[in-house]
Amino acid sequence: MSTKDCGHHDEGRQILRRILAAVVAFIFLILLIIFLIWIILRPTKPRFMLQDATVFAFNLSTQQHTPPLLTPTPNTLTLTLQVTLSSHNPNARIGVYYHALHVHASYRSQQISLPTALPNTYQGHKDYAIWSPFLYGAAVPVSPYTLNSLQQDQDAGVVLVNVKVNGKVKWKVGTWISGKYHIDVSCPAYFRFAGDHGGGNVGVVAPAVKLQLLQSCSVDV
Template identity: 70%
Template sequence: MTKECGYHDDHRRQLLRRALAALLGFIFLILLVIFLIWIILRPTKPRFVLEDATVYAFNLSSTGDTPSAAAPTPNTLTLTMQVTLSAFNPNNRIGIYYTKLDAYASYRGQQVSLATALPPTYQGHRDTAVWSPFLYGAAVPVSPFMLEILRQDKTSGGVLVNVKVNGRVKWKVGTWVSGRYHIYVNCPAYIRLAGDRDDAALGVAGPAVKFQLFQNCVVDV
């Protein structure tokens, strides 16, 4: 009886070792396939460029002091601009589906325009896509310190507005399409200020001003 139990124990251990070896071999094979696919395809995130920006209005209005009995009215910023964004797919074997993209403008870390939806786009191998959205922000309440910051920016001659894009992308290899991945794009745009010396309305007003930028953007996927 003792010899038979020892035989069965050895047999079980051999089965466990074989099962463990098979599992490790399977995991190694999967990792090898993933590594080979990565080596062959060399996936690279798209490159975004902010080509130009046409500014129709960039005004911060201050209401000044209000009576103590009334609630204080915040400073507001009005922005109207059209930008041209291009995206280049540097991959030779991978296509990109832009399934959902929203563009908006940010000033000093604060969103100052509504999000504008960009049309869904498929981008083939080494292809370029171009969008020209309008960005609007009408009397957007901003932080109290924004007036002083804009005064300082006016003294320096311009403001740094960030055009940002948030959305989802999918990768396409042959007939296979991946799941959705988040994409975040940040494009700095330096805009010269114009206007009079009235601090109650600082910024750009009047005829549209077009700025040729060709500014590379930071892309995270």
């Protein structure tokens, strides 16, 4: 191999090293910028709380004995609730936009009310937002498993209902606004329960019972 060929190989290796060094430096710079942004902004997801719930109706109708030739009557649940939800933006430099939020009630992973839409809301730095939606479920069919669980909860004197919120959020830093991210919120609510199995109906202690809950919610973004 000639001296001229060796010189070309050495020059090629130097160019390759420079390219690799530039790529590594660029990646390091990007990671450093991301780290500095995180240190400065310290982004934190919103914090939700279920403040209270007013129970206007929560009645379970069990099927009665049906003649063999007739279609059995399903077990149904009818409920009317009003809940008060609050959200706190803990970020000092990040605003939050809420879009297409819907709230519904769920019992043991079964949705038991229609979804109720919440208004689009902007939440500034360290700001709070409060919603008080009504949740309705008219003669919602329930499975035999759900029926048994509700009757067991009745015997225990309390029923756990999850108030769930889902929708989209966007982050605002200065004039920059991010894309939309999905948000899921779950708030446990314990309701007092009373009734009589023999009568075929189960209900709350009294109509329009207001419960002060102040229950923290789990939030996934």
